[in-house]
């Protein structure tokens with residue numbers, strides 16, 4: 001039996017099985033098997049595993065956003081509207097066949113937006129250009145999932161399943177599980193909180209499925225079997241996702257209103273240029289970037305030229321982005337803004353900066 005058949009057989013079995021306490025163990029094991037076969041499917045095998053011609057786009061700017069959606073939902077129309085790059089637009093499906101990068105400028109940041117071919121059901125298993133698209137999506141800082149507003153919510157569910165199947169986790173944080181494989185000594189399973197969704201027996205069975213018999217597991221939160229499997233398989237990417245319902249010029253005001261209230265969702269019309277400013281604002285929000293300003297001693301801060309960093313970035317990261325060797329001569333920094341109690345406050349390299357903070361680095 002081929003891997004695809006095995007996968008569909010297990011999926012079938014999972015769907016057929018009622019979800020309750022008595023079947024929890026059985027389901028958990030099936031999911032572990034499923035994750036194993038899917039991982040095998042995605043392993044690069046010879047030529048077909050590569051990213052493919054036309055997909056190897058250089059990273060540039062402060063962050064990368066991958067446009068994911070079914071064919072003809074308007075991905076290329078968006079790229080051509082919000083960036084200076086033109087990407088072919090047409091009424092037929094699969095107009096775009098490669099990865100086309102454009103740049104969005106916002107808050108002084110340069111955000112790389114990648115237009116990609118449409119993906120369809122079965123993309124995870126290599127249908128269409130699914131694999132190449134997914135490989136690019138994994139390199140992004142965020143997914144912008146474009147949906148056709150006239151098709152309701154069905155596209156969203158299907159695409160989420162495809163991305164889920166290849167280990168992309170949207171708007172979720174990494175499960176708080178400590179896991180360390182060892183050479184001997186058996187398995188130790190501990191938990192800091194009561195576990196209601198998985199028990200020790202299932203933990204052992206899942207590990208056995210991966211031929212792991214020695215190691216240490218510590219649950220720091222009440223995780224599900226799926227989350228535990230994610231940690232064991234590794235190689236998962238956790239990224240923010242913004243859902244953009246396009247073509248709202250084609251649906252009723254009531255439906256627009258309903259969609260607009262869904263979480264992480266923006267409603268737009270690329271053709272009518274409706275709500276595109278808000279879309280860009282929300283991309284910035286979801287990327288979780290901050291802008292900080294530098295200041296020299298005795299001078300005003302330079303508010304025209306901020307430094308773009310990830311939220312939570314430390315003073316050390318600031319130094320690195322100013323100059324490679326700055327950390328070596330670092331004595332302390334003075335910070336003004338919401339990350340400190342006093343203005344200014346003397347801080348060290350490990351201090352975390354907030355959006356729009358001002359920093360003055362004092363060197364040895």
Ligand SMILES: Nc1nc2c(ncn2[C@@H]2O[C@H](COP(=O)(O)OP(=O)(O)OP(=O)(O)O)[C@@H](O)[C@H]2O)c(=O)[nH]1
Pocket residue numbers: 069070071072073074075076077078088089090091092093094095096097116117118119246247248249250268269270271272
């Ligand atoms: N009514 C309406 N049509 C739109 C809108 N945005 C794009 N379209 C149309 O949708 C069709 C497909 O647009 P594309 O931008 O080529 O879609 P795509 O998602 O890039 O398609 P593929 O590259 O084939 O996957 C074109 O005929 C566009 O004019 C919109 O806001 N409203």
Ligand SMILES: [K+]
Pocket residue numbers: 071072073089090091092093094095096
């Ligand atoms: K198209």
Ligand SMILES: [Mg+2]
Pocket residue numbers: 075076077087088089095096115116117118
């Ligand atoms: Mg296109």
